[in-house]
Amino acid sequence: MAALAWSWRIGVSCVLVSTSLSLYLIACGDDDAAANKGDGGSDATAALTPEQMFRALQPELLARCGGPNGVCHVNGSFNQAPVWLGNPDPYVSAKAYRGILPASGDPKDSIILTQIEHTGPSLQSTPALLGKAQEWVAAELAASIRKLPAAGPVPVVEGQNTIDLSKVVPGVTDGAKLTFLGTTQNNVLTMTNLKVTAGAGSGMRMDSPFFVIVPEKGKTIADPNVNGFSGEMTVLPNETKDFYSGTMILLPFPAKTQIKVVFKKLEKPASLDGGAGGECTALGVFQSSAIPAFTASVPLVEGGTSTCVFCHGGGNETAVNAMDLTALGSDPKTACAQARNWINFSDKSKSLIILNPTGAANPNHPVQALPDNGPVVSGIRAWVDAEK
Numbered sequence: 001m002a003a004l005a006w007s008w009r010i011g012v013s014c015v016l017v018s019t020s021l022s023l024y025l026i027a028c029g030d031d032d033a034a035a036n037k038g039d040g041g042s043d044a045t046a047a048l049t050p051e052q053m054f055r056a057l058q059p060e061l062l063a064r065c066g067g068p069n070g071v072c073h074v075n076g077s078f079n080q081a082p083v084w085l086g087n088p089d090p091y092v093s094a095k096a097y098r099g100i101l102p103a104s105g106d107p108k109d110s111i112i113l114t115q116i117e118h119t120g121p122s123l124q125s126t127p128a129l130l131g132k133a134q135e136w137v138a139a140e141l142a143a144s145i146r147k148l149p150a151a152g153p154v155p156v157v158e159g160q161n162t163i164d165l166s167k168v169v170p171g172v173t174d175g176a177k178l179t180f181l182g183t184t185q186n187n188v189l190t191m192t193n194l195k196v197t198a199g200a201g202s203g204m205r206m207d208s209p210f211f212v213i214v215p216e217k218g219k220t221i222a223d224p225n226v227n228g229f230s231g232e233m234t235v236l237p238n239e240t241k242d243f244y245s246g247t248m249i250l251l252p253f254p255a256k257t258q259i260k261v262v263f264k265k266l267e268k269p270a271s272l273d274g275g276a277g278g279e280c281t282a283l284g285v286f287q288s289s290a291i292p293a294f295t296a297s298v299p300l301v302e303g304g305t306s307t308c309v310f311c312h313g314g315g316n317e318t319a320v321n322a323m324d325l326t327a328l329g330s331d332p333k334t335a336c337a338q339a340r341n342w343i344n345f346s347d348k349s350k351s352l353i354i355l356n357p358t359g360a361a362n363p364n365h366p367v368q369a370l371p372d373n374g375p376v377v378s379g380i381r382a383w384v385d386a387e388k
């Protein structure tokens with residue numbers, strides 16, 4: 001029923017507008033559907049599949065964007081127009097054309113919705129058709145790509161930039177940020193010294209982030225293959241790391257272009273889950289190897305000696321706030337889960353619980369650099385290696 005109502009309305013509106021003149025008599029865009037006025041029919045879309053929604057707007061879209069005899073976006077014979085309503089099936093063509101269903105999963109990034117008037121018209125000049133196209137893109141994305149976690153769009157300045165990641169995934173990215181040095185020249189943005197910092201409350205595991213280019217006017221570009229990085233990366237709470245290669249070049253990048261950063265995945269690292277995921281899997285090795293290491297005497301930078309468990313077990317408030325081993329004697333399981341937060345599961349040799357004692361991480365850590373193969377570090381490492 002809904003489908004009928006939908007196409008009926010389109011039919012009516014086409015008849016109604018068939019007398020209007022279009023500005024695009026020669027170029028791509030056809031008068032028939034050009035001045036179609038909205039009828040607010042979005043309620044009719046509820047029961048339609050994305051394909052049905054497309055089929056309902058297909059005649060109007062073909063008329064508007066296909067050009068006379070399809071010379072524009074149907075067969076591309078006019079001005080080498082990109083073919084995104086191609087034969088044999090414009091639906092298959094539109095779905096497959098890169099950027100129509102943007103990789104970010106955000107309908108706002110779709111090239112057909114953001115395109116401005118070019119040789120042909122912009123959908124923005126036909127609000128009713130634009131509305132239906134928006135609904136189609138949104139429905140299509142909702143059915144296939146999940147809207148990916150993202151921050152922005154934000155403006156870019158020359159020099160130091162900070163992109164606040166706080167709102168990207170509540171509970172995971174609070175206080176997190178991305179920073180970079182931006183320079184623009186000849187419509188190219190060069191980002192260097194790209195770094196990511198996790199908030200104090202949680203680490204982050206990211207997968208294949210990319211930048212979306214959002215020009216002041218014109219097509220948004222959401223292309224992970226060109227403007228992104230691939231693979232996973234983990235940042236611990238409060239840690240700052242190079243963001244993948246640390247550099248990125250974005251173009252075209254005319255004045256007033258904004259950027260968005262999108263993550264294919266962004267979540268709490270399993271080891272920082274606090275829940276079941278945060279529990280130690282090698283409690284036995286923790287007790288037989290790590291606890292003896294934590295209770296062994298270690299030399300301090302300031303002179304004298306102490307033990308990991310003296311400071312982290314209550315002797316030093318800052319130390320406890322960082323890594324809480326107060327339960328070491330009474331509840332080793334809890335203490336182990338705390339220590340486990342400092343394991344880097346993507347590269348165990350880069351775990352802060354090993355790097356700090358060897359003097360290779362926090363420069364303010366009060367313990368003198370311990371030998372990598374000494375009993376303390378070896379004891380900790382045996383347990384780190386055993387954790388899964």
Ligand code: HEC
Binds near residue numbers: 312322366
């Ligand atoms: C004299 C006190 C003291 C001793 C001994 C000590 N720590 Fe720490 N540790 C600290 C303090 C203080 C911090 C917090 C540093 C900060 O916030 O910059 C800390 C932080 C850490 C962190 C969290 C990461 C970070 O840098 O914030 C780890 C992991 C850690 N210590 C491991 C160890 C291990 C393993 C030992 C034993 C080999 C040890 N610590 C011995 C005081 C101590």
